[in-house]
Amino acid sequence: MIQIENLTKIFHSAAGEVTALREVSFSIEDGDVFGIIGMSGAGKSTLLRCLSMLEQPTSGRILLDGVDLASLRGKQLLAARRRMGVVFQGYHLLMQKSVRENVAFPLRLAGVRRAEREARVDELLELVGLADKANAYPAQLSGGQRQRVAIARALATNPQVLLCDEPTSALDPLTTRQVLELLRELNQRLGVTIVVITHEIAVVREICNKVAVIDAAQFAEGGRTDEIFAKPASSITRLLLGVEGGRKHA
Amino acid sequence: MLETILSLKGVLLEGLGATLYMVAGSTIFSYLLGLPLGVLLYTTGKGGIHENLPLNRALGWIVNIGRSIPFIILIIALIPFTRLVAGKAIGPTAAIVPLVIGAAPFVARLVEQSLQEVDTGVIEAAKCMGATRLQIILQVLLGESLPSLIRGLSITAITLIGYSAMAGTVGAGGLGDIAIRYGYYRYQTEVMLFTILLLVLLVCLIQFLFGFTANRIDKRNRS
Ligand SMILES: Nc1ncnc2c1ncn2[C@@H]1O[C@H](COP(=O)(O)OP(=O)(O)OP(=O)(O)O)[C@@H](O)[C@H]1O
Ligand SMILES: [Mg+2]
Numbered sequence: 001m002i003q004i005e006n007l008t009k010i011f012h013s014a015a016g017e018v019t020a021l022r023e024v025s026f027s028i029e030d031g032d033v034f035g036i037i038g039m040s041g042a043g044k045s046t047l048l049r050c051l052s053m054l055e056q057p058t059s060g061r062i063l064l065d066g067v068d069l070a071s072l073r074g075k076q077l078l079a080a081r082r083r084m085g086v087v088f089q090g091y092h093l094l095m096q097k098s099v100r101e102n103v104a105f106p107l108r109l110a111g112v113r114r115a116e117r118e119a120r121v122d123e124l125l126e127l128v129g130l131a132d133k134a135n136a137y138p139a140q141l142s143g144g145q146r147q148r149v150a151i152a153r154a155l156a157t158n159p160q161v162l163l164c165d166e167p168t169s170a171l172d173p174l175t176t177r178q179v180l181e182l183l184r185e186l187n188q189r190l191g192v193t194i195v196v197i198t199h200e201i202a203v204v205r206e207i208c209n210k211v212a213v214i215d216a217a218q219f220a221e222g223g224r225t226d227e228i229f230a231k232p233a234s235s236i237t238r239l240l241l242g243v244e245g246g247r248k249h250a
Numbered sequence: 251m252l253e254t255i256l257s258l259k260g261v262l263l264e265g266l267g268a269t270l271y272m273v274a275g276s277t278i279f280s281y282l283l284g285l286p287l288g289v290l291l292y293t294t295g296k297g298g299i300h301e302n303l304p305l306n307r308a309l310g311w312i313v314n315i316g317r318s319i320p321f322i323i324l325i326i327a328l329i330p331f332t333r334l335v336a337g338k339a340i341g342p343t344a345a346i347v348p349l350v351i352g353a354a355p356f357v358a359r360l361v362e363q364s365l366q367e368v369d370t371g372v373i374e375a376a377k378c379m380g381a382t383r384l385q386i387i388l389q390v391l392l393g394e395s396l397p398s399l400i401r402g403l404s405i406t407a408i409t410l411i412g413y414s415a416m417a418g419t420v421g422a423g424g425l426g427d428i429a430i431r432y433g434y435y436r437y438q439t440e441v442m443l444f445t446i447l448l449l450v451l452l453v454c455l456i457q458f459l460f461g462f463t464a465n466r467i468d469k470r471n472r473s
Binding site: 110137 | 369371372374377378379380381382390393467468469470471472
């Protein structure tokens with residue numbers, strides 16, 4: 001379970017202060033496929049970067065199974081990182097390494113032995129449907145295939161949570177459907193909690209059982225997807241849904 | 251012309267050997283110094299995995315000063331140090347000392363540039379996978395920039411051919427020394443031209459071999 005409590009993130013730049021997140025609180029339960037949706041610039045990626053410990057919160061806490069992520073150091077920090085797989089928007093694959101080596105990479109970092117590593121990689125590539133591309137290099141793959149490699153790599157260390165930033169925004173409708181299908185299947189077969197960051201309402205509708213709506217750095221509303229979408233309480237949700245009565249957004 | 255060259259075969263071969271020895275030796279040692287320095291320049295920089303701006307600035311200064319001293323002056327200025335390290339100030343082995351000191355800062359900048367080409371997103375991804383800083387340096391930074399590092403290696407070796415010829419004129423031996431002794435002092439222009447030809451061939455060979463290797467191993471090429 002992930003609890004986000006009063007999370008605030010302020011960036012200080014030459015142009016001045018930017019509050020990317022203001023007093024955001026909600027929790028993600030084990031086994032959820034959790035959607036975080038909002039307009040561009042709402043603070044979604046910042047939230048993901050805080051969850052994946054790439055950014056330190058300015059204030060507030062993120063608890064993973066009751067443990068404050070900010071309190072982790074050294075070995076415990078590395079261990080916590082291995083419990084959360086991250087799929088980045090730009091995939092961020094190692095371009096000089098083959099698909100197989102990319103997926104094996106987190107295992108190598110963790111010191112898993114070669115034979116065990118190879119077996120696990122085969123299993124993962126099978127799972128994401130890329131067994132035939134094991135020896136290809138990222139430059140030789142399509143966007144959807146790269147996305148699958150990134151997903152397989154993020155799953156390598158058997159994380160309990162998979163964080164995905166805009167997993168489908170660069171993909172065509174058919175490939176989007178396949179990737180979402182894969183995420184749903186991973187959730188059901190492995191029981192892994194999935195957090196999906198997106199600006200597309202269709203993605204949430206398709207796979208998320210729960211959703212949090214972020215608007216202008218703040219938590220607008222959240223809960224079960226079917227309930228929220230049936231009775232949107234905030235104007236930003238209505239706007240995202242394209243329902244009448246949504247306020248005009250700049 | 252051919253007769254003169256043939257009569258000097260022994261001298262030329264020895265000169266070529268000395269040049270190759272100086273270039274290979276100084277390339278190796280300048281990377282032993284320059285590669286860690288270049289990595290440090292990169293990792294201590296803003297947003298780097300060992301961010302330390304005072305250290306970064308200090309290293310940057312050292313490298314810039316090293317790079318701005320003309321090589322011919324460096325050779326002379328380093329004579330006492332060269333004696334200390336190599337036991338003598340003359341000959342190919344002694345020449346390696348100033349060659350390394352001259353090239354290491356250059357190598358550091360080349361390495362830094364190669365590392366800057368690595369996508370920072372990949373470094374963050376490795377962090378999220380639980381990579382230690384050493385693992386990030388060895389497996390992500392150096393691994394991902396290998397083709398670029400090899401291209402830098404070829405630039406270094408070629409620059410060192412030029413430097414070694416310069417060192418040759420002040421007693422290091424090698425092809426530069428032959429060009430001066432025979433071509434300049436004895437007016438044997440054909441010997442001068444021949445040494446130039448040898449140097450050009452050497453440069454082309456290095457350029458070709460390293461360029462070929464770099465392209466060969468660069469997996470960003472689709473085929
Ligand atoms: N490192 C940073 N320094 C300064 N400002 C930042 C930084 N990162 C993000 N911001 C600002 O924080 C705000 C939220 O950015 P964020 O990337 O989280 O938005 P987002 O919801 O992911 O948007 P998008 O859908 O366009 O990806 C933006 O105003 C952005 O300019
Ligand atoms: Mg974003």
